[in-house]
Amino acid sequence: MSKNKSEYLISRKDNQYEVIIGLEVHAQVTSESKLFSTSSTKFGAEPNTQVSLVDAAFPGMLPVINEFCVKQAIKTGIGLNAKINKRSVFDRKNYFYADLPQGYQISQFKDPIVGEGNVILDMPEGQKKVGIERLHLEQDAGKSIHDLDPQNTFVDLNRSGVALMEIVSKPDLRSPEEVSVYIKKLRSIMRYLGTCDGNMQEGSLRADVNVSVRIKGSKDLGTRCEIKNVNSIKFMQMAIEYEANRQVDLIEEGNSIDQETRLFDTKKNETRSMRSKEDAHDYRYFPDPDLLPLEVSDEFINKLKSDIPELPDDKKKRFIAEFKLSPYEANILVSDIDTAKYFEEVVAKMGKNKDIKLAVNWITGELFAVLNSKNIEISQSPISAKNLAILINLIKNGTISGKIAKTVFELMMDGNKDPQKIVEEKGLKQQSDPKALEALIDKIINDNREKAIEYKQGKEKLFGFFVGQAMKASGGKANPQLINEILKKKL
Amino acid sequence: MSDITKQSLSELVRNIKNKKVSSEEITKEFVNRSEKSKELNAYITEDYSSALDKAKKFDQKPNLNLKLPGIPIAVKDLFCTKDIRTTAGSKILNNFAPTYESTVTQNIWNEGAILLGKLNCDEFAMGSSNETSFFGNVQNPINKNLVPGGSSGGSASAVAGQLTPITIGTDTGGSIRQPASFTGIVGLKPTYGSCSRYGIVAFASSLDQAGPMAQNVKDCALLQEVISTYDSKDSTSINFKRNEYSKELTNNIKGKKIGIPKEYRVDGMPKEIEDLWQKGINYAKDCGAQIIDISLPHTSYALPTYYIVAPAEASSNLARYDGVKYGFRAKGENLIDMYEKTRSEGFGAEVQRRIMIGTYVLSSGYYDAYYLKAQKVRKLIKNDFDEAYKKVDAILTPSTPSAAFKIGEKKDDPVSMYLNDIFTVPVNLAGLPGISIPAGHDSKGYPLGLQIIGKAFDEQNILNIAYAMEEKIDFKNKITDWWIK
Numbered sequence: 001m002s003k004n005k006s007e008y009l010i011s012r013k014d015n016q017y018e019v020i021i022g023l024e025v026h027a028q029v030t031s032e033s034k035l036f037s038t039s040s041t042k043f044g045a046e047p048n049t050q051v052s053l054v055d056a057a058f059p060g061m062l063p064v065i066n067e068f069c070v071k072q073a074i075k076t077g078i079g080l081n082a083k084i085n086k087r088s089v090f091d092r093k094n095y096f097y098a099d100l101p102q103g104y105q106i107s108q109f110k111d112p113i114v115g116e117g118n119v120i121l122d123m124p125e126g127q128k129k130v131g132i133e134r135l136h137l138e139q140d141a142g143k144s145i146h147d148l149d150p151q152n153t154f155v156d157l158n159r160s161g162v163a164l165m166e167i168v169s170k171p172d173l174r175s176p177e178e179v180s181v182y183i184k185k186l187r188s189i190m191r192y193l194g195t196c197d198g199n200m201q202e203g204s205l206r207a208d209v210n211v212s213v214r215i216k217g218s219k220d221l222g223t224r225c226e227i228k229n230v231n232s233i234k235f236m237q238m239a240i241e242y243e244a245n246r247q248v249d250l251i252e253e254g255n256s257i258d259q260e261t262r263l264f265d266t267k268k269n270e271t272r273s274m275r276s277k278e279d280a281h282d283y284r285y286f287p288d289p290d291l292l293p294l295e296v297s298d299e300f301i302n303k304l305k306s307d308i309p310e311l312p313d314d315k316k317k318r319f320i321a322e323f324k325l326s327p328y329e330a331n332i333l334v335s336d337i338d339t340a341k342y343f344e345e346v347v348a349k350m351g352k353n354k355d356i357k358l359a360v361n362w363i364t365g366e367l368f369a370v371l372n373s374k375n376i377e378i379s380q381s382p383i384s385a386k387n388l389a390i391l392i393n394l395i396k397n398g399t400i401s402g403k404i405a406k407t408v409f410e411l412m413m414d415g416n417k418d419p420q421k422i423v424e425e426k427g428l429k430q431q432s433d434p435k436a437l438e439a440l441i442d443k444i445i446n447d448n449r450e451k452a453i454e455y456k457q458g459k460e461k462l463f464g465f466f467v468g469q470a471m472k473a474s475g476g477k478a479n480p481q482l483i484n485e486i487l488k489k490k491l
Numbered sequence: 492m493s494d495i496t497k498q499s500l501s502e503l504v505r506n507i508k509n510k511k512v513s514s515e516e517i518t519k520e521f522v523n524r525s526e527k528s529k530e531l532n533a534y535i536t537e538d539y540s541s542a543l544d545k546a547k548k549f550d551q552k553p554n555l556n557l558k559l560p561g562i563p564i565a566v567k568d569l570f571c572t573k574d575i576r577t578t579a580g581s582k583i584l585n586n587f588a589p590t591y592e593s594t595v596t597q598n599i600w601n602e603g604a605i606l607l608g609k610l611n612c613d614e615f616a617m618g619s620s621n622e623t624s625f626f627g628n629v630q631n632p633i634n635k636n637l638v639p640g641g642s643s644g645g646s647a648s649a650v651a652g653q654l655t656p657i658t659i660g661t662d663t664g665g666s667i668r669q670p671a672s673f674t675g676i677v678g679l680k681p682t683y684g685s686c687s688r689y690g691i692v693a694f695a696s697s698l699d700q701a702g703p704m705a706q707n708v709k710d711c712a713l714l715q716e717v718i719s720t721y722d723s724k725d726s727t728s729i730n731f732k733r734n735e736y737s738k739e740l741t742n743n744i745k746g747k748k749i750g751i752p753k754e755y756r757v758d759g760m761p762k763e764i765e766d767l768w769q770k771g772i773n774y775a776k777d778c779g780a781q782i783i784d785i786s787l788p789h790t791s792y793a794l795p796t797y798y799i800v801a802p803a804e805a806s807s808n809l810a811r812y813d814g815v816k817y818g819f820r821a822k823g824e825n826l827i828d829m830y831e832k833t834r835s836e837g838f839g840a841e842v843q844r845r846i847m848i849g850t851y852v853l854s855s856g857y858y859d860a861y862y863l864k865a866q867k868v869r870k871l872i873k874n875d876f877d878e879a880y881k882k883v884d885a886i887l888t889p890s891t892p893s894a895a896f897k898i899g900e901k902k903d904d905p906v907s908m909y910l911n912d913i914f915t916v917p918v919n920l921a922g923l924p925g926i927s928i929p930a931g932h933d934s935k936g937y938p939l940g941l942q943i944i945g946k947a948f949d950e951q952n953i954l955n956i957a958y959a960m961e962e963k964i965d966f967k968n969k970i971t972d973w974w975i976k
Binding site (some may be wrong): 057 | 570571577579584587589590591593688689690691692693695696697723724725726727803804806807809810811813815816817826830850853854855858862
């Protein structure tokens, strides 16, 4: 058996266990208003200020589907290479909770709007296809706040009725690392489509994680546990690691796994039982009689298809073909839509005589370092794509050296200054006039006669000394290539 | 004009348009009679003083081009009315005043009508005798201690007792037609999707439909014309071409094919109902209609189907009444305890029974056997009608299997109570329009009604047939004003 280095296995004594993971991702649909009402979905408003009579389930209030949210779900389905169902049905999922004003959540149970699809993951060992089971639309619940008062629970209904897409994967994931790449890829696709902002801090993307384990090589799936509502990739990975090991230990001790819903305690880094299968809610799903089945035409779907932008997989292929990037470089540039946009803008602004390699290096090197240190997104970059393109062109056409460019880059950060102006104002322009440089070098050779003789006698490493002297004399502005050429000639 | 309250809506509208009477005079008369009629217990909430204010205001600047100019109207307390308490006949909404108006009532006010008050009904429209109301039972103006039917019992009593010239009820399984039949008035359940459900306290969403209850067919047509509008706020509202029903009303029904379904001849049907039906057939013939025997083979499954579908939807629709947001809340130790106490104390026995039935039929393991099967049967029942309408233009049946019964007589026998809806529920399950018109009296002199069922969106046709038959039947309601001291 060939050993795959990156394979994630849990070893105990003689046994090796494989971990089987499936995700139910809840992605908040990017939309102005809620799934069935006209209330705003804006994040961070005062509690209970974005609540309509429909959201608060007043008597006689009726849901009316938000067509935009339907379009968003279909676009996402297209992005997941999935089957779009021309007829889907909204069901009621019935349960009581204080932050669920209707006493039911409107969701899609038997007939979701999107069927089977797939997502391609770029793993270090190659590409991996992860199956998508379905995508359906549903309402979010409100928020219960338990820690404001020792006796009472407060309820904020701003989120109540906000549109969510539940994206259910097949149990195709095999490691915490794959889960991370999968979530990032989903996020990337949805951000390209503009259907979900993917903001995990604001709860726009969260997941229920299904985990089971089995002896490596076994074909049967083990009993799974579902870890509810995990809201960061890091926590998902920690939860999986803990849960898989817990299950393996149980099996090794001769116990069986109970199918149950568990919670991940982020402070203790452990999963805890929330409810067993026997205690599972009976949601009494049935088609919502307030809503007719949702029917969309081929025309409607095709129109949306024609509006789909270039998605990360295609963009990556194009970057490799068009710009001769390595798959690695292309991946870095396409994974986030804003990075891809920035890169493409730099390329466009560089004009005819462009140096793509240089642009990639500057973006993934200097620029990323700055963004990381400032902990900001590329969309908030202090240096515009246009100015970075100008800077790169200045290097490319020999106006400044790479070294000087770094100085200019530093100066650009303060108010996104035009690099051209900085170079002029600070007099940083590279000296490329051969006559002036010859004069400069003649002087250096004159001043260092003994060393020049030593060099000629074979002490070749002294060449570096002369280059250094020349650069120093020029204040770092001399064109290093010319210096090299002239020195070789003169010495 | 001392006999104002005896006038039909059409007469009142004509008189007000001819300036023979003012809105204030009319309103005063109906308020006075309503005040004297407390024993009927038709009202849950009275809004008399503001009705009089509105009438005065109307008279100052009367817009006589409206369809209901300055006409006072009391409505079933299932319609949400802005800033006026709306209870649905339940303790759980005892203190609830909506900040919004239902589309149907708004349509009425837009045509110049004035709210008199909110009329009693069975709790959440669940009942056939108005005895499940938290606000007490309603008396039938026909006779003391006689139920007015339900769930729109207060509405029927108020029209028959002349406390309001006309009203609107809601009909989920017969709640307009059965009380209309019991009180000797006309009641129309429109096609599902004809009248908006926005702002109507929901019972069973796929069956609920608002409709007019009136003294005669013409009034009924006029109000239907006002309340039936397409409404984008109700996803099940249907955008079809609506007639001006009252203008297009005609008693010429020559050659219309009227079907008589053999399955409605149920076992144990009282002779007087059989006789009434035969009388109706003869009247229809007299009007020039052609009588055709038809079959609706799945009729006997309609009632059990209805008592699965309606409670299932109700169990979910009523989940929102949990004490958290509005309405009655009982004190509890914790959230679950509060829910249980609120709903145990807030809902009456019949509502609780239907919530239990509904919860049961939707439960995992039972869903397929009950709810899913019921939905399939519902489709078969609709297919029956579709088949029949290939041969006929309308269907004639009795409205109810009996005349009004005594208060308390069936209260503790839910199955016998449910049997009241046997002729009306198939119409709701199929989403069709149906109208009940008074057609005769039983041996005790209590009114009996006939039902005319139409094709979907064909309200005009059944109104025309009802109009023609009404003329031939020449029904006189025997109202003695026994309750007025």
